Amino acid sequence: MPQHVAIIMDGNGRWAKQRGLPRLAGHKQGVDTAQNVVEIFIKYKIFYLTLYAFSTENWNRPKREINGIFKILEKGLDQGIKFAQDNGIRICHLGKPDGLPLRLQEIVKRGLELTQNNERITVSLAFNYGGRDEIIEAVRNLISDGISPPQINERIFRQYLHTGDIPDPDLIIRTGGEMRLSNFLIWQSAYAEIYFTPVLWPDFGKKELDEALAAYSQRQRRFGSLPPE
Numbered sequence: 001m002p003q004h005v006a007i008i009m010d011g012n013g014r015w016a017k018q019r020g021l022p023r024l025a026g027h028k029q030g031v032d033t034a035q036n037v038v039e040i041f042i043k044y045k046i047f048y049l050t051l052y053a054f055s056t057e058n059w060n061r062p063k064r065e066i067n068g069i070f071k072i073l074e075k076g077l078d079q080g081i082k083f084a085q086d087n088g089i090r091i092c093h094l095g096k097p098d099g100l101p102l103r104l105q106e107i108v109k110r111g112l113e114l115t116q117n118n119e120r121i122t123v124s125l126a127f128n129y130g131g132r133d134e135i136i137e138a139v140r141n142l143i144s145d146g147i148s149p150p151q152i153n154e155r156i157f158r159q160y161l162h163t164g165d166i167p168d169p170d171l172i173i174r175t176g177g178e179m180r181l182s183n184f185l186i187w188q189s190a191y192a193e194i195y196f197t198p199v200l201w202p203d204f205g206k207k208e209l210d211e212a213l214a215a216y217s218q219r220q221r222r223f224g225s226l227p228p229e
Helices: 012-018 023-044 056-060 063-086 102-115 131-144 154-158 206-217
Strands: 004-008 048-055 089-094 121-129 171-174 193-196
Touching: 012 023, 023 048, 023 063, 023 121, 023 206, 048 056, 048 063, 056 063, 063 089, 063 102, 063 121, 089 102, 121 131, 131 154, 171 206, 193 206
Parallel strands: 004 048, 004 171, 048 121, 089 121, 171 193
Antiparallel strands: none
């Protein structure tokens, strides 16, 4: 089993379109799927899960859809905090709170505070997140803190990333059939195994997760070295 799995949850809009529904109906179903997947991860004792919910590039979508997504996230997080408390889940947020609706910022802050000591599983929610933006922000903060170039190494640099206390993902899953990382965990994914599935995110469940984990178990991770004789 991997220690950390990250998922690019893609295909909500297409799922809704196939059913003649508005795109926001797909995003709503996507939030329900996310909670179901968290429950499976708890049972499988995979200790870190990261979900890519809203990227810095998603601001280019129609304003009505963006506002609808944030409303869905607000409701989902509000309900999810109690679920997290009841199930020992630590909630983390990857991304900038700046620019998010104040109500959503308040819910995120409350979730982080109430669950910070939970240890069963860490669920990181990446919204208003971009991998390049994260790296640039880390560089700015290094300079601001007066870290001199000779002091900078991978250990120091990773402390300035949003995932500072979270291990790098072992497995990245992308649903929806697209085969790219879309600016997700650029630094952290250096040696992650990547699994693509055509299944749209709202249809992703235990069967699809089992297939991804089975594929992962058959891969040989060498991290640049040669396999043993």
